[in-house]
Amino acid sequence: MRDTPATLVYIAPWECSAAVAPLPPEPGDRLVVCFIRARDEERALPWHRRRHVLVRSAARHFADELRAAGWRVDERDAPTVREGLEAAVAEHGVSRLVATVPREWDLRGEFAALRPRLRAAGVTMRFVEDRGFLSTRAEFAEWTEGRKELRMEFFYREMRRRHRVLLDADGGPEGGTWNLDAENRKPWPRDRAHPVPRRVTPTPIALAAVAEAGAMPSLWGRAEDFDLPVTRAAALDWLGHFLDELLPEFGPYEDAMRAGEPDLLHSALASAMNVGLLHPLEIVRGAEARYRAGRAPLASVEGFIRQILGWREYVRGLYRHLMPGFRTVNALGASRALPLWYWDPDASGGYDGPTNAPCGMRCLADSARMVRDHGRVHHIHRLMVLSNFATLAGVVPHELSRWFWAGFTDAWEWVELPNVMGMATHGDGGVMASKPYVASGAYVNRMSDYCGSCQYDVKRRSGEGACPFNLLYWDFLARHRERFVDHPRMAMMIRNLDRMPAAELAGIRAEAEAFLAQVPWDSPHPPATTAGA
Ligand code: SF4
Numbered sequence: 001m002r003d004t005p006a007t008l009v010y011i012a013p014w015e016c017s018a019a020v021a022p023l024p025p026e027p028g029d030r031l032v033v034c035f036i037r038a039r040d041e042e043r044a045l046p047w048h049r050r051r052h053v054l055v056r057s058a059a060r061h062f063a064d065e066l067r068a069a070g071w072r073v074d075e076r077d078a079p080t081v082r083e084g085l086e087a088a089v090a091e092h093g094v095s096r097l098v099a100t101v102p103r104e105w106d107l108r109g110e111f112a113a114l115r116p117r118l119r120a121a122g123v124t125m126r127f128v129e130d131r132g133f134l135s136t137r138a139e140f141a142e143w144t145e146g147r148k149e150l151r152m153e154f155f156y157r158e159m160r161r162r163h164r165v166l167l168d169a170d171g172g173p174e175g176g177t178w179n180l181d182a183e184n185r186k187p188w189p190r191d192r193a194h195p196v197p198r199r200v201t202p203t204p205i206a207l208a209a210v211a212e213a214g215a216m217p218s219l220w221g222r223a224e225d226f227d228l229p230v231t232r233a234a235a236l237d238w239l240g241h242f243l244d245e246l247l248p249e250f251g252p253y254e255d256a257m258r259a260g261e262p263d264l265l266h267s268a269l270a271s272a273m274n275v276g277l278l279h280p281l282e283i284v285r286g287a288e289a290r291y292r293a294g295r296a297p298l299a300s301v302e303g304f305i306r307q308i309l310g311w312r313e314y315v316r317g318l319y320r321h322l323m324p325g326f327r328t329v330n331a332l333g334a335s336r337a338l339p340l341w342y343w344d345p346d347a348s349g350g351y352d353g354p355t356n357a358p359c360g361m362r363c364l365a366d367s368a369r370m371v372r373d374h375g376r377v378h379h380i381h382r383l384m385v386l387s388n389f390a391t392l393a394g395v396v397p398h399e400l401s402r403w404f405w406a407g408f409t410d411a412w413e414w415v416e417l418p419n420v421m422g423m424a425t426h427g428d429g430g431v432m433a434s435k436p437y438v439a440s441g442a443y444v445n446r447m448s449d450y451c452g453s454c455q456y457d458v459k460r461r462s463g464e465g466a467c468p469f470n471l472l473y474w475d476f477l478a479r480h481r482e483r484f485v486d487h488p489r490m491a492m493m494i495r496n497l498d499r500m501p502a503a504e505l506a507g508i509r510a511e512a513e514a515f516l517a518q519v520p521w522d523s524p525h526p527p528a529t530t531a532g533a
Helices: 049-068 081-092 105-120 137-144 152-163 204-214 232-250 270-274 280-292 298-322 362-374 379-393 397-407 413-424 441-447 468-479 491-499 502-517
Strands: 007-011 031-038 072-078 096-100 124-128
Touching: 007 081, 031 049, 031 081, 049 072, 049 204, 072 081, 081 105, 105 124, 105 413, 137 152, 137 298, 152 298, 232 270, 232 280, 232 298, 270 298, 280 298, 298 413, 362 379, 379 397, 379 413, 379 441, 379 468, 397 413, 441 468, 468 491, 468 502
Parallel strands: 007 031, 007 096, 031 072, 096 124
Antiparallel strands: none
């Protein structure tokens, strides 16, 4: 007969392997491991069906693995995490609850509400540092102290030094330069075939979750052909494939876009890493080992490692540093809702009037379709198409942020919020990025194959058929001229604006206004008819 457990360990949805879960090395009778499927999580936003499949399946697999290894496991459904934990603590009669410091802001609130209730029942709570990251709260706080600017680049250098990653014998950056981004901006060669997409055969647990997601009308997007790893073994296999097959050429083409290709040479590992199936350090070490073995060039390896050791850690630190006000920043005074096109680029399903207009911008429609169909698309589609359009058009950053949070399998608030509010929309006024990431259609044309088959003409900056990105770009610069006129990194853009004849600019701005007037703005959430499981 088993002893009464003394400790309950809460496993958050992003701690789905022993690599990150707050567990001791061996199971014991005095400890019970608790997973909670909180119903409120899936009521807050119309989550993507693939996200549901990933999160639910990874947790179910991990619970099964722990059970098979001799752990006492409690899996339960509950209205909220707080209510689930309170019930589990009472049922098991434990005197101690252990959990990781909440990664997501809302969970913090739940624990704050739980603590006095447990204390009244004689139960103590202990938080442990998040094992899914390579920097601690204290380290990030120390780094921010006394700094006027919180730029990723300097934080990244410190992380390289602290973890001794890609350093030369003297402790300097391998190859003499910290950041090789300038070498990584090539478009995809016109005559080159696309990489064969990596696919994982769904486990029975994942297939059951696909069916479950399909029957949930509150969810969004497609779950069929689910293709992501939901076990640690499958995630390690996926990682190995990326490091061996894709990483060597990842760097030069990391900014390239091709229609219908959500990943190209990108790893798509963030979904697995952000539910805890992989530890960031094993990914970083694996990439560095390929470089040291002469199997991948420095520019590719550095570019990839920067995303994990630098960017991922940095955005998590900033999220904690700037919440809760980070949710509502809007430095550029944007005022529009997110267009229906993001939820439904085909706009099918019985909408009348302007909301029935399909998105004729090929780059935007294809990127939004890939999000709907795959729950992901790589960073340049996110930044330079989906976010670029929203920023130029004056969409409220929070509106865009909620769509990214709901629609991507790798999105959690700690990662999407800084990316959208800081990097993508300049909503934070320049805390993260010194200037807005905005561009005309010329950038999309240079980095993709979209424009050749688009109904718009990317070469036209005004008049019949002019690319909307061109209209909106000049309109954006004119709208915010006073703000950026003295900005060193915007100076060239503003000079180009100022050189434009006043009549031409007035014409472009009138066309931009006419274009925006026919965008379907009035659907902040996906209509039920777009669900299509
Ligand atoms: Fe996008 Fe403009 Fe190119 Fe069309 S022409 S694909 S709208 S950038």
